[in-house]
Amino acid sequence: VQLQASGGGLVQPGGSLRLSCVASGRTVSTYGTGWFRQAPGKDREFVAAIGWRDVTKNYARSVQGRFSISRDNANGTVYLQMNSLKPDDTAVYYCADRRGPTGLVRDARSYQYWGQGTLVTVSS
Numbered sequence: 001v002q003l004q005a006s007g008g009g010l011v012q013p014g015g016s017l018r019l020s021c022v023a024s025g026r027t028v029s030t031y032g033t034g035w036f037r038q039a040p041g042k043d044r045e046f047v048a049a050i051g052w053r054d055v056t057k058n059y060a061r062s063v064q065g066r067f068s069i070s071r072d073n074a075n076g077t078v079y080l081q082m083n084s085l086k087p088d089d090t091a092v093y094y095c096a097d098r099r100g101p102t103g104l105v106r107d108a109r110s111y112q113y114w115g116q117g118t119l120v121t122v123s124s
Contacts, residue, residue, distance in 0.1 A: 001025045001113040005095045008118030011085055019080040019118060021095030026076050031100050032056075033078045035069065036108055037091035037120075046106040047093070048080060058105050062088075085122045092117040 007019040021033060034049035048069040049058045057069055068081040078095060096111035103110030 001030070001097050003095050003097060003113055003115030005093060005115040005118040008093060008120045010121045010123065012124050013086060013122055015085050015122070016081070016083045017085065017120060019082065019093055019095075019120075021078040021080075021115060023076050023078075023097065023113075026097065031098050032105065033071070034096050034098070034105065034111055035078075035080045035093060036096060037089075037093045038117075039088075039091040042091075044094070044108055046108070049105045050078060060106070082120070085120075087122050090120060090122050092119050 002024045004022045030052050032051045035047040038044040050069045066084045071078045094117045095115045097113040098111045
């Protein structure tokens with residue numbers, strides 16, 4: 001599975017962006033897709049996740065109510081709609097796929113396939 005994240009850019013505080021995660025080689029065995037982010041000097045952290053076998057969604061507390069994850073079954077794309085962006089949201093955002101339910105959905109080690117990341121900068 002190869003993942004390609006896109007949609008990042010420079011946005012002012014309070015603005016919005018929509019990230020996309022396109023996959024090639026994804027199969028029906030894919031269990032879920034997550035978004036993670038890593039800010040300079042910080043560890044990679046969980047942002048949101050969505051299941052492929054159901055519509056279960058999970059969000060980090062820091063983005064709850066501002067970000068929304070969704071998927072398009074027709075083309076296999078996963079989106080992350082980010083609203084009310086804050087400077088603290090500045091990071092490289094990665095999407096990742098997991099093959100099964102092993103591990104915690106918020107743990108990056110549960111995901112086997114990763115995209116290259118897209119940079120989101122929130123600044124005035």
